[in-house]
Amino acid sequence: MLNIGIIGYGGMGSYHHRELIKKEDGVQVVGVYDIKKDRLDAAKNAGLKTYESLEALLSDNVIDAVLIATPNDVHKELAICAMNNGKHVICEKPAMMSTKELDDVIKVSKETGQVLMVHQNRRWDNDFLIIQDMYRKKPIGELFQIESRVHGANGIPGDWRHLEKHGGGMLLDWGVHLLDQLLFMVDSPVKEVSADLSYVLGDEVDDGFIAYITFENGVKALVEVGTTNFVKLPRWYVKGLEGTAVIDDWDLSGKVVKQTGVIDHHNLVPIKAGQGLTKTMSPPSEDATTTLPIVEVEADYDGFYQNFHDVVENGAVPIVKNEEVRDVLALIERIFEVAK
Ligand code: NAD
Incomplete structure (x- = not known):
């Protein structure tokens, strides 16, 4: 014990x-x-x-x-x-x-x-495990765009999270989770980063941020944390070469739309859109796509405490490796730097 x-x-x-x-x-x-x-x-x-x-x-x-x-x-x-x-x-x-x-x-x-x-407990979040599984098994083809967001409307909570000297701010708080998930999932070094930090609430630390990250394998990611969002955007929005998936929230509501037939680009039916017509934005024909529900997947690694126990007692390999934690901190430092 x-x-x-x-x-x-x-x-x-x-x-x-x-x-x-x-x-x-x-x-x-x-x-x-x-x-x-x-x-x-x-x-x-x-x-x-x-x-x-x-x-x-x-x-x-x-x-x-x-x-x-x-x-x-x-x-x-x-x-x-x-x-x-x-x-x-x-x-x-x-x-x-x-x-x-x-x-x-x-x-x-x-x-x-x-x-x-x-x-880094959010490596075991159900919503993350589903997206990680899609990234690995490619049910909608290679994922080339990953958007990961958390949105709240309550500002920065508590006391010390408002202060820089205590390591406050949303990039260090929620950002570290979303960036850890992203680097854990995408098996490629980070190539380019651009970012914007939000200070609309007047705190000395960021109340949210948006970061755009390009990996050397070509995958592009948008990571966003917001605390001034009275309407949330989906937790995950990912595009693969053969479809799109959305997970709205931690309740795993959402859907996967997969291209399963040929899209007839020459005979698209225009739809009325605002004060005009569009073929480009008309939905693909029903027989060209299949809509599937979001299905839960199990982690193929042990739970955090079980793994910690095995690392200490039996010299097992840690699931959260210190080099990975360092890579995430280095990315956070890069985001602070480019956002200046
Ligand atoms: P909190 O303010 O609720 O609790 C912090 C506690 O630490 C307080 O009771 C405080 O009195 C005590 N404390 C402060 N300095 C201390 C010291 N030198 N020695 C002993 N006790 C001390 O904060 P929290 O929300 O519980 O966050 C604590 C940590 O957990 C932070 O690092 C935070 O980022 C992290 N956290 C992680 C997750 C997650 O999902 N992994 C979620 C929330 C918070």
Whole structure:
């Protein structure tokens, strides 16, 4: 059994990780450290051991690994301190504030032999798994355009996410998830990047962004995070050489339209469009296409905690590799740079 100590018992530490770990074999939460007394009280009320200091948690031999779920600016010092005290580390995303910080932490992981694994949990999202499966198996041909968006209308939530010194802003918050999914899926180096960050809410950090990414294999992607979108665009819109797929939301509503017959370009029937007529924008004839529902697919890799357990206990290959996490952070740095 791997005993986990949670550092940072806020939204993610208490609700997500605590609940998730309860369902896992081979891992359990045994204790909590947080700088806030009310969060320690909450942990105590949930039946967990609490520690009054970081040192107290790290010197407890019962704990094998820590889970860092604090604001982003303290991930580095906590991860290094934990590994130097003989603990493995699960770190929340974004792993660090920069590639330089991550390099320092990876160095300590190598020196101490302690595992460092970043919680890129959205590699297991159902909507992502479906698009990843389409990318690999090509049911609508080679995907050449991938649009991945998340839209909300509530602005930047919480407190520290508004501040640059804590690693706030939407590129580091949601961007890191969407970019991680994209780089995990597309098996080609990034060639070109252009981007625009949004500051319409007047915060010192971005409240959203749009990035255009071209890969060396020719695939083009648009990644967008918005917090001022009262009407959402679809979570995914992807075009393949033989069709188009749309996933509207996390409920997996959407459809796949596949070309299954010949489109008669010479005998297109014009449709009325606004104050004019168009053949170009008329829908393809019904016998040229087939509309299919979105079908769920299973991940062909273990769950996050199961994999972490196997990496620590049996030397398994991590699903979230630190080099991949570094590539995503490097892409984020490039997006900040080109958006200037
Ligand atoms: P939060 O503000 O709800 O909780 C953070 C907690 O950390 C608070 O209780 C705070 O008191 C505590 N804390 C701050 N500094 C500390 C320190 N030095 N030592 C110990 N405790 C400290 O924030 P959150 O939404 O839970 O986010 C925490 C982390 O989880 C962030 O890195 C965030 O990006 C990440 N996160 C990941 C996901 C995901 O889907 N993977 C979702 C949400 C948040």
